[in-house]
Amino acid sequence: MGGSLGALLPIILMFVIFYFLLIRPQQKRQKQVRQMQADLQKGDNVVTIGGFHGLVHAIDENSVVLQAEDGTKLTYDRSAIREVKSAE
16 A cells, blocks of 8 residues: 555656646736736727737727727737736
């Protein structure tokens, strides 16, 4: 019985290490991104996952209308927003 527990211990230890080094930090990042996307407000400066920089013009339940500096308006899914830039 002790031999089988000794054989499983390295596998269990490896899973615990993977959880704390890889899985848990990724879950925290995903939670922060979801919260950021939920907290979007009209007038926020944002960057999309494609690299488009714009100002939030309008917000719907699942979409965001972004306005470029030249006045062009583009519609994106909320999930396409990568980050909210601080006001400069």
